[in-house]
Amino acid sequence: MRRADQSPAWAALQAQAAARPVRLREAFAAEAERAARWTFEAAGLRVDLSKNLVDEAAAALLLQLAQDCEVLTQRDAMLGGAPINNTEGRAVLHTALRAPKGAATPFNGEVHAALDAMLGYAEEARAGGFTDVVHIGIGGSDLGPAMAVQALAADLPAGLRLHFVSNVDGQELAGVLPGLDPLRTLFVVASKTFTTQETLANAQAAKAWFLAAGGQEVARHFVATSSNATAARAFGIERVFGFWDWVGGRYSLWSVIGLPLAIAIGAAAFRQLLAGAHAMDRHFAEAQPARNVPLQLGLLDVWNRNILGFGSRSIAPYHQGLRRLPAYLQQLEMESNGKGVDREGRPLGYATSPVIWGEAGTNGQHAYFQMLHQGTEPVPVEFLLVRHPRYARAPQGELAERLADQHCKLLANALAQAQALMEGKTEAEALGERPPTANPDLSAEALARHRSFPGNRPSTLILMDRLDAFHLGALIALYEHRVFVSGAVWGINSFDQWGVELGKALCSELLPRFRDGDVTGLDASTAAALQWLRQSAS
Numbered sequence: 269m270r271r272a273d274q275s276p277a278w279a280a281l282q283a284q285a286a287a288r289p290v291r292l293r294e295a296f297a298a299e300a301e302r303a304a305r306w307t308f309e310a311a312g313l314r315v316d317l318s319k320n321l322v323d324e325a326a327a328a329l330l331l332q333l334a335q336d337c338e339v340l341t342q343r344d345a346m347l348g349g350a351p352i353n354n355t356e357g358r359a360v361l362h363t364a365l366r367a368p369k370g371a372a373t374p375f376n377g378e379v380h381a382a383l384d385a386m387l388g389y390a391e392e393a394r395a396g397g398f399t400d401v402v403h404i405g406i407g408g409s410d411l412g413p414a415m416a417v418q419a420l421a422a423d424l425p426a427g428l429r430l431h432f433v434s435n436v437d438g439q440e441l442a443g444v445l446p447g448l449d450p451l452r453t454l455f456v457v458a459s460k461t462f463t464t465q466e467t468l469a470n471a472q473a474a475k476a477w478f479l480a481a482g483g484q485e486v487a488r489h490f491v492a493t494s495s496n497a498t499a500a501r502a503f504g505i506e507r508v509f510g511f512w513d514w515v516g517g518r519y520s521l522w523s524v525i526g527l528p529l530a531i532a533i534g535a536a537a538f539r540q541l542l543a544g545a546h547a548m549d550r551h552f553a554e555a556q557p558a559r560n561v562p563l564q565l566g567l568l569d570v571w572n573r574n575i576l577g578f579g580s581r582s583i584a585p586y587h588q589g590l591r592r593l594p595a596y597l598q599q600l601e602m603e604s605n606g607k608g609v610d611r612e613g614r615p616l617g618y619a620t621s622p623v624i625w626g627e628a629g630t631n632g633q634h635a636y637f638q639m640l641h642q643g644t645e646p647v648p649v650e651f652l653l654v655r656h657p658r659y660a661r662a663p664q665g666e667l668a669e670r671l672a673d674q675h676c677k678l679l680a681n682a683l684a685q686a687q688a689l690m691e692g693k694t695e696a697e698a699l700g701e702r703p704p705t706a707n708p709d710l711s712a713e714a715l716a717r718h719r720s721f722p723g724n725r726p727s728t729l730i731l732m733d734r735l736d737a738f739h740l741g742a743l744i745a746l747y748e749h750r751v752f753v754s755g756a757v758w759g760i761n762s763f764d765q766w767g768v769e770l771g772k773a774l775c776s777e778l779l780p781r782f783r784d785g786d787v788t789g790l791d792a793s794t795a796a797a798l799q800w801l802r803q804s805a806s
């Protein structure tokens with residue numbers, strides 16, 4: 269299997285970008301079919317790549333690159349259950365979690381037994397008189413359910429509140445507990461390993477609060493989702509929903525880690541989430557390379573990162589329910605592809621994961637879009653738009669009209685931003701403008717330079733009819749597979765995360781020093797900070 273830089277297409281892509289850079293204004297003027305050509309459909313999602321700096325020559329070379337790097341062979345190995353997480357000797361089978369019952373996918377029987385048990389319990393909990401569910405987990409054991417519960421808030425039953433506690437900073441838990449009735453609260457402790465410092469600390473504290481506040485029947489009020497049932501039981505939790513080592517933390521929403529989401533939206537909707545993801549899996553497995561959306565997106569990511577040199581990508585969901593999507597995607601992409609060596613441990617000579625960041629629209633517009641439009645470094649932006657809003661309680665009368673109008677404003681803002689990034693404004697176009705707030709002493713030419721926009725800044729539109737469980741499942745699976753594709757081209761293992769270990773180990777060494785004040789052997793900066801923090805804490 270070749271690595272990206274061993275493919276002849278690699279150098280050809282660099283040459284292509286240097287010799288024939290794409291100018292979007294001109295490309296749209298010259299290509300009547302450009303929007304249609306670069307718009308793809310999969311599993312209910314419509315993805316428009318036409319405002320990216322790509323052309324037919326680049327597309328052909330990217331497909332050649334994918335072929336040389338055997339991306340589709342790697343895809344088939346993943347789907348078939350080969351141990352592609354080579355540093356941990358594990359298969360990577362989150363796709364098996366959303367395959368329908370009876371499908372010829374690995375572990376189908378075990379998967380559906382665990383799913384049925386989890387969904388059966390979710391329905392039990394929904395009917396069990398709980399008013400609050402507190403989910404305690406971090407990283408992949410938090411971000412997926414936390415993001416999805418917000419995204420599907422319209423499906424939550426009245427009278428049920430979901431809380432997510434992840435940070436070891438006790439202020440988060442302390443902000444949640446006081447509003448709770450221990451007799452009507454369910455705690456779900458989620459940790460694949462059941463060794464994670466933050467989760468265990470929060471779970472211990474929650475249990476202590478529960479007992480002190482008059483809670484009884486820990487077995488009814490605390491359940492766990494973990495692949496380490498022994499540790500969960502040692503912690504004192506009887507009911508443990510298990511899963512397998514071939515489910516990576518950041519790919520675990522589809523497993524029992526999705527329990528709080530299942531409680532929030534119900535078993536039927538959770539199955540819809542799986543169905544949406546499975547529809548995307550099938551598309552990824554079966555669609556022709558030229559129309560395969562995850563493949564095309566993953567290759568575009570390589571083009572943007574390595575050939576055009578863009579160091580980050582901004583996620584702009586124009587949907588308040590998707591406000592945690594950027595955080596979710598940060599883990600998905602940066603923990604998966606933030607690697608510096610290839611699968612054999614050889615250093616890479618090229619960049620991997622971009623920085624992923626963003627904020628829900630339109631809020632981001634009033635914060636950092638200035639930089640996106642006029643900053644010195646172009647940042648590809650991904651706009652997510654939903655045609656029909658959904659509300660937990662349908663607004664009535666004038667409010668309904670006003671909110672419908674606001675939805676149009678939301679969508680118009682998203683399209684306008686993408687347009688502005690692409691079209692820009694030349695100095696000549698800006699020359700005649702002098703807004704009342706402009707300094708009268710500034711020359712017309714200088715002002716025009718301040719008010720012009722370089723344009724030609726790439727963006728992608730991802731559209732869907734409505735944000736329901738099916739479409740959310742498809743969307744997340746789309747992102748999972750595109751991350752897989754870029755990782756496969758880069759020749760890296762996208763499914764381990766050794767980079768988180770050093771900090772964890774050093775934290776364990778530092779923690780006792782906070783108690784005894786011993787700074788022996790520490791670097792001067794760490795020692796000084798630790799001593800200062802100990803003093804100010806007392």
Ligand SMILES: O=P(O)(O)OC[C@H]1O[C@](O)(CO)[C@@H](O)[C@@H]1O
Nearest residue numbers: 407408409459460461464517768
């Ligand atoms: O589910 P666990 O084992 O508590 O791990 C939580 C998270 O911690 C990490 O290992 C990183 O520290 C993630 O990969 C994982 O999602």
